[in-house]
Amino acid sequence: MDYIVFDLEWNQSNTGKEPEVKELPFEIIDIGAIRMSTDRRMIGEYNQLVKPTVYQHMHHITSKIIHLHMQDLQRGIPFKEAVSDFLQFCGDDYVFCTWGTTDVYELRRNMRFYGIEPLSNGPLKFLDVQKLYSLSFEDGKSRRNLEYAIDALKIDKDIPFHRAFSDAYYTAKVLSLIPEEMLDYCSFDTFLVPESKEDEVHIRFKDYSKYISREFDDKHEAMIDKEVASTKCFVCNKNIRKKVRWFSPNGGKHFYSVAECPVHGFVKYKNRMRKTESDGIYVVKTTKLIDEETYLLLAEKRRQIQESKKNKEKEKN
Numbered sequence: 165m166d167y168i169v170f171d172l173e174w175n176q177s178n179t180g181k182e183p184e185v186k187e188l189p190f191e192i193i194d195i196g197a198i199r200m201s202t203d204r205r206m207i208g209e210y211n212q213l214v215k216p217t218v219y220q221h222m223h224h225i226t227s228k229i230i231h232l233h234m235q236d237l238q239r240g241i242p243f244k245e246a247v248s249d250f251l252q253f254c255g256d257d258y259v260f261c262t263w264g265t266t267d268v269y270e271l272r273r274n275m276r277f278y279g280i281e282p283l284s285n286g287p288l289k290f291l292d293v294q295k296l297y298s299l300s301f302e303d304g305k306s307r308r309n310l311e312y313a314i315d316a317l318k319i320d321k322d323i324p325f326h327r328a329f330s331d332a333y334y335t336a337k338v339l340s341l342i343p344e345e346m347l348d349y350c351s352f353d354t355f356l357v358p359e360s361k362e363d364e365v366h367i368r369f370k371d372y373s374k375y376i377s378r379e380f381d382d383k384h385e386a387m388i389d390k391e392v393a394s395t396k397c398f399v400c401n402k403n404i405r406k407k408v409r410w411f412s413p414n415g416g417k418h419f420y421s422v423a424e425c426p427v428h429g430f431v432k433y434k435n436r437m438r439k440t441e442s443d444g445i446y447v448v449k450t451t452k453l454i455d456e457e458t459y460l461l462l463a464e465k466r467r468q469i470q471e472s473k474k475n476k477e478k479e480k481n
């Protein structure tokens with residue numbers, strides 16, 4: 165399997181000059197990619213300007229960052245043609261790799277806008293090199309910009325930044341330095357969420373697991389779903405008894421719960437509520453083992469939230 169490391173530049177509406185097209189807030193104008201072999205050597209490149217059809221004025225931020233002007237883009241080819249060339253370059257056994265999570269999403273959104281099937285009818289697996297960089301060299305939570313990583317890893321800056329091709333090239337350089345075992349930590353683009361229960365994503369990593377649900381009408385409907393609300397042991401996958409019932413410390417954005425497996429100990433669940441394109445809700449659940457101290461902290465947090473709820477109700481009456 166090859167790695168297709170790609171980067172996009174896009175343009176957006178200039179308020180006042182052109183209204184925003186809701187289905188295409190970001191129009192792709194530049195596609196750059198590096199193909200890497202399984203052992204992560206650079207074995208091919210793709211570089212293509214795209215002639216815009218939606219936004220005919222360059223947004224000031226776009227031109228400032230990427231030094232592209234409308235007359236440059238007239239040399240480009242239409243998106244449909246570009247994406248077809250690009251997918252031909254990708255071949256049929258590859259995984260996408262990008263810096264951050266937005267490029268895969270915008271590629272798929274642009275594809276759908278032009279009536280092209282957006283690569284999969286549900287979540288699409290890819291490698292987020294920005295995340296892998298953090299997991300490999302920092303705390304796993306930080307998100308650095310590409311140039312920061314290039315400096316920290318002492319990679320030669322032999323071409324200028326901020327064009328699709330150069331950013332793909334530097335992302336590939338970073339990818340080549342990620343330890344092999346970290347490549348298991350894949351990501352999923354959720355431009356489209358699972359269509360049905362059967363299509364839902366269940367994936368287990370070394371130290372945590374992830375579940376991506378289908379779409380629900382709202383948070384309440386999601387949180388009463390059997391799978392969303394379930395508390396299974398991270399190791400043996402058995403349903404285990406809750407020690408801390410589901411609670412949300414931030415008004416329903418995230419929900420937490422803790423359960424205890426008699427064999428494997430305390431397990432923490434975090435349900436993130438995320439909006440779909442059609443204003444529904446889908447859930448990303450992460451599950452991991454925790455120590456007793458973390459369990460006690462979460463139990464205390466829930467107790468405080470329940471207490472302040474009670475006090476508010478008392479005040480009302």
Ligand SMILES: [Zn+2]
Pocket residue numbers: 397398399400401402425426427428429
């Ligand atoms: Zn267990």
